[in-house]
Amino acid sequence: MPFELVPGATIGILGGGQLGRMLALAAAKLGLKTHVYAQDPESPAFDVASARTIAPYEDELRLMEFAGKVELITFEFENIPSRAASILSDACLVRPSPETLAICQDRLAEKEFLTAAGIKTAPYMRVDDAGALARAVAQIGRPSILKTRRFGYDGKGQILLREGADLAVTFRTLGGTPAILEAIVPFAKEISVVAARAPSGEFAAYDVCENLHENHILKSTRVPARLPPEIAAEAVQLTRAIVDSLDYSGVIAVEMFVVGETGGASDAYLELCVNEIAPRVHNSGHWTLEGAVTSQFEQHIRAIAGWPLGAANRPGAQKSEHVEMENLIGEDVLVWAKILGEPGASLHLYGKAEARPGRKMGHVTRIIPGPVRERAI
Amino acid sequence: MPFELVPGATIGILGGGQLGRMLALAAAKLGLKTHVYAQDPESPAFDVASARTIAPYEDELRLMEFAGKVELITFEFENIPSRAASILSDACLVRPSPETLAICQDRLAEKEFLTAAGIKTAPYMRVDDAGALARAVAQIGRPSILKTRRFGYDGKGQILLREGADLAVTFRTLGGTPAILEAIVPFAKEISVVAARAPSGEFAAYDVCENLHENHILKSTRVPARLPPEIAAEAVQLTRAIVDSLDYSGVIAVEMFVVGETGGASDAYLELCVNEIAPRVHNSGHWTLEGAVTSQFEQHIRAIAGWPLGAANRPGAQKSEHVEMENLIGEDVLVWAKILGEPGASLHLYGKAEARPGRKMGHVTRIIPGPVRERAI
Secondary structure, eight states, X not given: OOSSSOTTOEEEEEOOSHHHHHHHHHHHHBTOEEEEEESOTTOGGGGGOSXXXXXXXXXXXXXXXXXXXXXXXXXXSSOOOHXXXXXXXXXXXXXXXXXXXXXXXXXXXXXXXXXXXXXXXXXXXXXXXXXXXXXXXXXXXXXXXXXXXXXXXXXXXXXXXXXXXXXXXXXXXXXXXXXXXXXXXXXXXXXEEEEEEOTTOOEEEOOOEEEEEETTEEEEEEESOSOOHHHHHHHHHHHHHHHXXXXXXXXXXXXXXXXXXXXXXXXXXXXXXXXXXXXXXXXXXXXXXXXXXXXXXXXHHHHHHTOOXXXXXXXXXXXXXXXXXXXXXXXXXXXXXXXXXXXXXXXXXXXXXXXXXXXXXXXXXXXXXXXXXXXXX | OOSSSOTXXXXXXXXXXXHHHHHHHHHHHBTOEEEEEESOTTOGGGGGOSEEEEOOTTOHHHHHHHHHHOSEEEESSSOOOHHHXXXXXXXXXXXXXXXXXXXXXXXXXXXXXXXXXXXXXXXXXEESSHHHXXXXXXXXXXSEEEEESSSOOTTTTEEEEOTTOXXXXXXXXXXXXXXXXXXXXXXXXXXXXXXXXXXXXXXXXXXXXXXXXXXXXXXXXXXXOSOOHHHHXXXXXXXXXXXXXXXXXXXXXXXXXXXXXXXXXXXXXXXXXXXXXXXXXXXXXXXXXXXXXXXXXXXXXXXXXXXXXXXXXXXXXXXXXXEEEEEEEGXXXXXXXXHHTSTTOEEEEOOOSOOOTTOEEEEEEEEESSXXXXXXX
16 A cells, blocks of 8 residues: 555544544545544534544543554644653554644743744743742743643633732742743734645645634634735745654644734835644634635645645635635624525534533634735634 | 524434435534434444434334434435335424425336426336336337336446347346336436525526436536536526425436537537436535535535525636546545545545445546536546
8 A cells, every 4th residue: 555544544533622523524535434532522523433432631541442443643632641642652653743742732842942943932931930930020021921831722821911910929820830931022913824744744835824813712814814925935934844843744833923014115024933833733724624625624634644735725816815714702603594694605613512602613714806905804 | 593403403314325424524514413324334424423323214113213313304315215204204304305205216206297397308108017018118119228116226227128128028137116118318418407495495506517427327527517508507497497396405416318419500409308306415416515615415404404505606617617526436446545646636535445346435526727628528
């Protein structure tokens, strides 16, 4: 056989949320089976998986059983306990690698990796105790952001440090765990590059995404990002440098800040600053389901299976179309019926029973004639 | 609630093949669960369904259990025993209706329905015994085709009746069951219209498909069919007349012959003759997964759920692109790795373990610049 995995094989997915669900759907399109391992019996990915394990990520016996039943293991999120990743990788091929996970699940390790690779990030300092926080504040100033090194997502595990806030109290409020203090970057916009790298080194990036966050949660993505072409190219080059340094396999998303004023003569002063690396499929890449030849989910499956990557181009680019993806968060989802009646809007619902505040319930993709305009999304 | 079904509801699907599998994938995109009922424990649709029942279609107890667990029932094929359809519809909403199934699963009833609706078909006669076959041959002539009234698909349940063949032997060879004798239509091409009708009467048709069969099995579909625009419009109008007469809900495919010479001045003499109605998603509509705004699978789910239909247009039409769908039958599927490496080709594999001759293992869709040319597909 020419490839590592053949149709009919089973891919194990750790994590049962909407990313795992959409990965399982993409695997099914390619004739692959999936086995989803997740803690919550109501996990949305269970509905479309060939097999399910309901167990904590700390249950070594169940992890080993799981690894014995699948040909390859991947993740829908990076906050897997490192012990779990190492148990799994002893028994089975794991992609992306546990080494990559170890870097991306620790904000300090990630920043140090980027710095070593010569890639610009927000200024940061390690904070292991309240004393270290005082030294970091002296260096970085305020306002700045104190972030736990591990298990942060959607704004969880971080506190804005204002003038006058008590440092010892702030450190305790965040749980007293190892953290970093980060300078606030005065960015003009937030972008991300979603790209894939195969074990062979083959690389394919999607058009750069422009992202809007609300309450630390991605609200919408527009593609292509409104950027000078050389800045867009630089964003892709940075991403390529990152995946090559990591010897990465799979889809990755690199979130970046664009610093400086966009538009007009000052473009020459634009600078990119990497905010975060997500070693997985990413919310800002959901538009690829309708907007690109190969979706990020199929691309991830191809990459980890050792298969050729699919075409990542956006057919609408030829027609000067752009794409908008809007997240349906919490009660946003109540408009589902209206979206169904909107010509050309593509609705995705994740099968979650309860529309809790801040919970990602679904998304909608719209392919829109003409270039992105300056209006708010 | 504005609609009959809400996200989170469970749709029951009778039949577990690739059509059921792709319906289940489409339902999942819309936040619906699926429960697949099929006989074969290896059914490909089981891999992506929220729940499974493995039981024969004659098991009344299991059918009733199934109907009690789902909000709505649909079919991936029309050859459901009528007793099963009636048990299910006593307990649950069934779409399309058992009345429609009863017509479409019986070649005689289907032809009589079409004739009553003023729609042209191949000349046919009812054949209940060898004597009736002799009378039919006297009327229709040879060569002609003897077809069982029920349970025929992919060329199964039919015999070409040549000059000199013994009629009694031929009738017995086909099983001695109720049949019809059909004249052979000297068609210029085979086309199909895949369309949807909602319970409200809303109607949406895809571009007309041009189909090529090999050994009675669909080999490939090209869209748009090369037809004069008025003939394409007539094909859609015929389809609309059929679904309105049936008070139909769901996706339907109407296979037609185009009789007469296509191309050139003789177009005026082209005539359409309906060959077969498939009251379900159809192989000739698989191209809609990549080629249309809404796939036939999502469209079927929307239609049976009582939701607004999605846009059925083909974005590539603006760019003068066309679409080709090629079935991977039996060992055709061994080229999967080559197709994965072909830029822009979209591969679908159905997760069937054994590549038996004549078995549909997957398909590939290609979106191709420029109009359909006259070369063979």
